[in-house]
Amino acid sequence: MMKRVLTTVDIGRQGEQLAITFLKRQGYRIVARNYRKSFGEVDIIAQQKNTLVFVEVKTRQSTRFGTPFEAVDCRKQRQLSRIAQDYLQSHNSADVSARFDVIAVRLDRDGGLVGIDHLQNAFECIE
16 A cells, blocks of 8 residues: 655644644644735634734754744744734734744654644744
């Protein structure tokens, strides 16, 4: 029987699901998944106590093309900032404390979990 090759979409979805499970175990409440606007998307919006957390999940099976954290470059940070501002305005949450986290999910070649790293307050909002 041939093994099914994981596509990048499969890997991304698996990483997001693992990140959600991880966040829930840490006491976060998931507010939204894949919040999408014409100018981009944020993977997870979660709440930790009184803070709204915009989470970018990066899943990798190798670091051949860089680490997951390196993938959240200035362009991606600007995009996430814009999406977060839109979300806060459209949900009347402008006064709410918010931050940006990045979760790096590492999988082996068969898609098994190797590890999860959670970088809180990964960057500041960029105008």
